[in-house]
Structure formats: C-alpha cells, structure tokens
Amino acid sequence: MVRMSCSVVVSDVTAYVAGPEGPGWVAGCDVVVRDGLITAIEAGAGVDSAPARPSTGPEAAAREPYSGLPRFDGGGGYLIPGFVNTHTHLQQSVLRGAGEGLPLLEWLHCVGEFTVAATPEQTYVAALAGGLELLRSGVTTVVEHMWPNPSEAVHDAALRALGELGIRVVFGRGLADRADTTRKWGMDPRLVQPLPDVFAHLAELDARLKDSRITTALAVPNPRCLTPEGMAAVREFADATGKTISIHLLETDTDEDMCRLHAARSAVDYLDAGGLLGPRTLAVHCVRVNAADREILAARGVCVSYNPLSNMRLGSGVAPIPEMLTAGIGVGLGVDGAASNDTQDMLLALRMGAYLQRAHHRRADLLPFADMLHLATRGAATALGTPAGPAGIAVGDRADLTLLRFDRDFACLPVRDPGATLLTTASPRVVDTVWVDGEPVIRDGRSTRIDERELVNRLNGMR
Template sequence: MTIDTITDVTVLSGGTWHAATDVHLVDGRVHALVPKGELPHGERVLDGSGAHLTPGLVNTHTHLFQAGLRGIGEGLPLLSWLSAVGEEAARLTPERAYWTAAAAAAEALRSGTTTLVEHMWPHPSPEVHDAVLRALRDSGVRAVLCRGVADRADGSRKWGFDPRLMQPLKEALAHTDELIGAARGSRVAVGVAVPNPRCLTPEGMALVRAYADERELPVSLHLLETTTDDAMCREHAGVGAVEYLERAGFLWERLLAVHCVELDAAGRATLARHGVGVSYNPLSNMRLGSGIAPVPDMLEAGLRVGLGVDGAASNDTQDMLEALRIGAYLQRAAHRKADLLGFPEMFALAANGANRVLGLEERPDGVRVGMQADLVLHRFDRDYACLPVRDPGATLLTCAGSRTVAAVLVGGEVLVRDGEHVRLPARELAAGLTFTAA
C-alpha cells in the first residue's frame, strides 16, 4: 500500500525532533511537513501518534547469498573463512541466489534499512545475477546491485580470485549492461564489485574504471580488511595496496572502499584526495577478528564514511540498528571515550555517509521536503526495555531494534508492517532458506 499521509508523528528533521507533525507524501516523495491537522490528508493514512519517524538507513555493504551460509567457518581466520564461503559460492544456483537475496533483503528492511548495496562475488552464471536482481525487485527495497568482476585467477585467493567463479572480464561487463537494462524503471541501480585490489590486473582496473566512468556507475572494492592486501601487493607489485590502486588510476569519487581496517594515515589522505568513500562494517570486523577501522581518523581526514553489515556469514544478521549501536560502542572502547560517535554522528553515517559516492540521494539531517519517502516508523512502546524515552536519538542508538520498527516505507510504499514483509510472506522465505541448506 502506498501512503498519502503519516499523521501526528514525531519526526526527525533538520537534526531536531518535531512532535505532532503530519508528513504528506506525493508520488513517492515527501511533499510537506506541517503541524498536525493543518492540511487535509488523503485516504491512505498511516497513524503516527506516539511514534517516531526517521529516514531509512543505507546498508553500504552486504553479500546477500550469505543468508544461506549462517555460521559457516565460525572461528576461522579470514582467508580460511573465505575458502569455506567460496566452496558454497561455487555451488550457488539461480534458485538459491533468489531465495537468499529475497530473505536477506526482507531481513534488512525489518531493521529499518531502505537501501542496500549488494557486493556480488564474481560468478560465471548470468542467471545467478539475474536471480538476485529479480529478488531485489520483488522485495521492493532500494538497492545498488554491484556485479562481481575479476581478471586475475588464483585458487589460494592470495593474489587473485577463485578461478571457478570467474568469467572473462569483457563478458562480465557485457552482462552488467544487460542488468542495467533489466533494472531500468525499478528501485534497483547497478554498479560493479571488485573482490579486492589483488583480483584485478592494472589492465583490468583500467577497463573497469573506463566502463564505470562511461556509465556513471559506483564501484565497490574490499580494501585492507586485514594486512593481506598490503602484504601481497608489496610482494607482487613492490608497493602497498593503496599505492597499487593509485598507480593504476583506480581511486576516484565513485569508488567505495569496504572495511579499511588497516588504512593508515597516508592511505587515508590518499583516499580523501581522490574522493573515495568508505564502508564501515564493525560487526563483521569483530566476528572475523579483523580489527577496528579507524573511523574517527577517517572522518577527520575528510573521507565519506557509511555503515554496513556485511553478509550473514560474517555478521549473522542484516540488522542495521545493531550495527549502528555496536559501531559506536566499538569506537568508544578502542578510544576510551564515552562521548565519541553519538546518535547524530552515527545516524549520519548510517543514513547518508557514503550516499554521494554511491549515486544515492543525500539526506544530511533527517526527513526533508522533496526527499524520497524512504522512511521508518518506530514505536518504542512496543518494547518496555526502550522506555522511558528521555531522548529519542539516544533510544534509537542504545536500545531500539527491529522489534520497535512498526513500519518501513520505500518510495511511500509500506513494505514492512509490524515486523512482517508485506510482499514476501515469512513462510515462503523460510521454505526458500530451508531449501538452500539441504
């Protein structure tokens, strides 16, 4: 159902909470924010009395197929864990790709994510990628589907990518064009995904950069999740990972660098100089023992930093509200500062941090007139553990969760109501995931 008006709600706008507000929507966008009852509302009304309204969250990094791999490789170091995941990726079928993507998208929506960035692993089957696009369209989520590419093969994944999952780079890019055509007119945009700097030759980087520039596409790249990128680039190319990318011309304003746990001061300055964005994935970095990304230093260097959850095989959930909370607490523990990354700073990361790099609409300070009606309605009284609400922002950061999400709208359409996806029944999603585990 598409909504005309959200009535009598407390809305986050301009960095401030405004009570007793009616939010009027037209053609999937916010048309007006007015005091309760000031304007007549339409027939399709969502009652916001007693609730709090915010923009939706942007999950800047996930791997949707990992919704079928929860718990895999638990306790293994990154390269060993990647091998375990790679074995499952090699067995991925279009049917499994569809159900895992649909379930992961529905789960993401349930925690207030209205936009997600899917970083697909390279895969030789166009049908697998097509299935993911179909699942995203069926879920209704806004998404950037980054199609995986690589051109250096190495079964060990130390200096290249699993050859079983690769296809010629020009073929992969040609299929990306097909995905762009298939996604046209939907809420899904298309980009390119590169596993890491070690998986593209300099020639491959030049080809991908030119392709993305010509079509104005974002490119997602795992970078310095651990020390492996630097070690392997120094061994094979004689320079560190950031310099390797810079020499190849593969640092620019449409590149999203994911993780960056080992990004030093020189690297931060280089990425900032080129306008590169960063995706901060605190829970995945904790789960795999990778470390803590230097987020305050990144922000000080002028980098645009967004928040991500990563795939369910390295995080176990697609819960952005959990990532919001732990992302702040992890930095506070590392820096021994309780006043670091409060709600305004963390919500800015989670709703807007890397939007410009990804080609997404920017919304720096809450709900505003003219923005896409990608909105989340919280009812904190659904959980007594969130009460009393002394400060709505503090409540969202410290104790809210998917249980407090009463409704999620994308383009004004209600996709989640009372914890359930309205398009994809839970029983169907459960059945699809049971199949993937067989």
C-alpha cells in the same frame, strides 16, 4: 520490475527533521508524500529543545491541500530516514555461522566453495531472507556486493528476490581478471570471466532494470583481483556509465602484503596508480589504512563502508573511523554478509559501530546518535550518487522512511531521549512500518509483499 511510487500522509509522528538549524526531533508531525517524494512536513512542538518548525522547505508555503490523500496514523511513533546499508553479501544469508573461528583467508576458502556451488534457487532464497531481515531492521537501501560468478541465472535469482521485496538496491555485479587458486594474488579461477562479458551483462541488466528500484554497480573483491589492465578497463567503464565501484580494501594485512610483494607498492597506491580511486569508489572495511592511505583516499573523494560487526567476528581489527572522518572521508555503515556477521540487523550494526570505537579509543563521547545516524543514512552518499546532506527527513527527499514504535519493546521504555534510545536499545522489534518510494513494504513488522511463512518453510528445507 517497475517502481511503484505512492502517496500518503503519515500523521502524528515525532520526526527527525533536517531543518535549517540542523537535524532535530519534532513532535506532532504530519509528513506528506506525493508520488514517492516528501512534499511537506507539518510540524508541531519540538522535542529535546529542537525548535518548532512550521513547514519545511519553500514548497510548503505553496502546497496543495492534501485532505484527499490516504492517511497513515503513526500513533505517536518516531519517524526517521530509512537506513542505507552500504555493504552486504546476500548469498551468505543461508551460511550463518560458516567458518566460525577461522581467520579471514581460511574463512574465505570456506565460504568461497559455497559461492562456486550456489544454485539460482539457493541464491533466490538467500536474497529474499537477507533482504527481508534488512527491511525489518529499518533498511530501505542496500548495496549488494555479489562475488564474481559467470552464471547469469544466479544474478537473475538475486534480482528477482530483491524486486519482490521492494527494497531499493545498488546491485554490485562481481568481476575480476586475475585468476589464482590460492586467492592470495587473484580470484578463484572458477569464478573469473572476461571483463567484456561482465560489462555486456551489466548493460543488459541496466536496460532491464530501467525505472525500477534497482541500479547496478561494479563489485571488485579486493585490489589483488584486478591486473593494471583490468583496473583501467573498470575505470573506463565506470566513468562512461557513472557507476559506483565497491571494493574490499585492507580488511586485514593481506592486501598490503600481497601488493607490496607482487607490485612493489602499497594496496592504496596500487589502486591509485590504476585509477580506481575516485568520488564514486566505495572502499569497504579499511581496517588497516594508515595516515598516508587516509590522505590519498580523502584527496580522491573516496567513501568508506564501515562494517564493525564482521570486523569483530573475524578478528580483523578496528577501522580508524574517527581519524577518517577527521580527514574528510565520507563514511557509511554496513552489516556485511551473514556468514561474517550472522545477522542482517542494521540497528545492531549502528549500536556496535559506536560502542566498538568508544571501547577502542576509551572515549564515551565518540559517535553519538546524530553522528551514527548520518553514517547509516548519508555517510557514503557521494559514492552512491545520491544527495549528500544532513541526516534527517526533508522536503524533496524520496519517501524512504522508517517508523519506530518503542512501545513494542519494554526494553526501550521510558523514552527519555529518542536518539539515545534508538542507538542504545532499539532492535528490529520496534520497527513498525517501512516505506520505500512511499510504498509500505513493511507493516506491523511484516512484509506486505511476500509470504513469510512460505519463506520460513523454504529455509528450513535447506538444512
């Protein structure tokens, strides 16, 4: 899987630009992409009082002529940075509706049986379907959290699908070293394998995936699945390789209850004592974190993945996102797996992520468009090892971009405020084109790389 970097001029768009005065909508832009990087932004008049910007970045003054580059007519559409989905389980894309109405632990048992029985073919089709759904909702990067599985063929199947789609991936390889048939203080024994074997597999994957759009990470199911010795081994491997550690944390009270029962300390203290909390840790959910927990997470530089739709679907609660942001914790947005969310629609997660907090706090001014776009693009950047900064298109960034055409859906018209329209009414219907490394992997709402009709037939054959 070799990364393809492309060159193009995306012309006549209203772009959300990360300028010196802060991000803002700028009309009449030409965005120049060379070899997968944004090299110039030729800007026209601002929209909604955003100042006009001639060209963005010092490179613009010395740019070479770009008349020879292929041009893509944006047709007056709206160009934004591609979304970064900080958490999902793509194997669940063929399990929509599974365990409906069950609380988390019972739901996990239901979904877990599929994980044990999953074949490479099922995994391939699921990853292809879920990844395509993400792309069609404007996602250009996905953090995939695989459950532990000793089958290398299952991992290879997921990687093959993601490589074919062209999406950028942080591929979390699952691991655990505490076995427990109840899954309350450990992991299903059928899915546990020695940590040295997992690390060796990751090293092999890293060599194979070099120069592709896929990097690997460590995916820990929850604090209950690692012994203190296991945490030390994971920390050592992560430090040596610079990998992200993705871990479900305090989705419900189970982590807290079990850690206090078996380790005589809170879940956050248990991870902290094990050295598992740091700037490359991505803590998923964090619905039940209290003020003391937030203080520790902030001090260690941990980022959080906010998954509002699955938290609502499973009745887990409302993550204290404003409080985490106030504490200085980086927060990204996630859709979670399709068995707990039922879609991989990032635009829906964007909207519900704001609305859930507004309803809970009884404040209509919480998490407006600019804040939600930051969560959905740069909020967890430090944990993923990517550049932090404002949520806007900037010279020097990778050309991971999404073009929205609000005229594809009358529910979005008229466009009084592009940000408000995107947050409150946009759906995958308005996603026209998606570029990764400057390559159009979605055009006119469809994949440029795979046969969608064939995928539909394969999905129907799984009923």
